[in-house]
Amino acid sequence: MNIPPHAQAAPLSQAAVPDDPTPSGNVADLSFQASATAITRASDTQRAPASAVPRLIAFAIDPAIKQIVEDETPYKEEIIRLFSFSEEAREAYPTRLARGTFDNFVTVTNDIALRFPSFNAGHLQAGGEPLGRDGRRLRIPEHEIAAAAFREDVIHAYDGNPAYVRARHAGYVISPRTMTAWYQVGDKPVQSICDRLPVYPLRDGKWMFSQPWVNSSPNACVEMLLAEGKDRQAVTEQISGLKSRMAARLFNLVETLEKRSGRRVITVHGQHRLSSHDVTALRALLEKHGACIFNQGMYVSMLDDIQETPEGNIILSRRIPSSGSYFDCADHASIWTGCIGEDDGHVPDFCRDVWDAHFLTREAAPASAPAATAP
Structure with a gap:
């Protein structure tokens, strides 16, 4: 299966932006530079109960972000809505770019952006409050916390090393301008047949169930x-x-x-x-x-x-x-x-x-x- 010439410069899993805000298959090679989404922090004295695990500070979450985090049907449309992270979260997890309900996008080698599955509640509990580069404990919203091993996890070969990939048949495309993503087969965007989880039809009777x-x-x-x-x-x-x-x-x-x-x-x-x-x-x-x-x-x-x-x-x-x-x-x-x-x-x-x-x-x-x- 051949990838169209205009898509070859940017693998389908690579950060890409379309010529317009809607998925068209016309992708260009562009590094994903996510800007921080403003998070309103509550008073430093407003803390979670002492018995709570992990120790988290209470935050007022932007309603638009809350809607994405708690969305029960995130795949009801072709477009997957994303939000970018606060400065503290990007310091804790430098490779993280953006997040949807179940879809994280992270950078790996050569500025490639890959989709990475979500961390469930157990992983969030294990994550606790992460540390910054100088060793201080960072205070970030719970929806931005990942597992303690997240820094190391993203080097795992959850995809092919770009130097050895001969052809890409399907994968995610993300747009930093519109903070959206979609799944693409060849040069055609496709929608999940399940509104709750990512289930995509491929070609030749094959399917992609992206793990949540x-x-x-x-x-x-x-x-x-x-x-x-x-x-x-x-x-x-x-x-x-x-x-x-x-x-x-x-x-x-x-x-x-x-x-x-x-x-x-x-x-x-x-x-x-x-x-x-x-x-x-x-x-x-x-x-x-x-x-x-x-x-x-x-x-x-x-x-x-x-x-x-x-x-x-x-x-x-x-x-x-x-x-x-x-x-x-x-x-x-x-x-x-x-x-x-x-x-x-x-x-x-x-x-x-x-x-x-x-x-x-x-x-x-x-x-x-x-x-x-x-x-």
């Missing part, structure tokens, strides 16, 4: 695999009760897939980067069963295709639920180290050098048996 919360990538991938090949009406039926399923902690991905589909799951295990044997085995299973869930410890995404060029380069077609991106990229170290930058080190918690690929077959699932393992 940081822990919900397995949930989003289960939904994407179950939606594979379905039409709009069938997926509309599937998403009934979606918000509660996304919020639930998913402990057994295979069992959930088999129970909901009634079909058998085949799992392939691997270690370290893909070998020639891995590529051959995965490509055969992809051709037979279609897309799979690619599980690297805490990091779960969709693998749609894998090819090897005459020069020996491995090209992966991937859907990333955290960023909402759908792209082709060459195999590279970032996929396995857990960081976007080649020199950002390694994130061992993500166990990315040990992986499982889960395929949903057409065979009936066993009554009560573990997933089969492909030879």
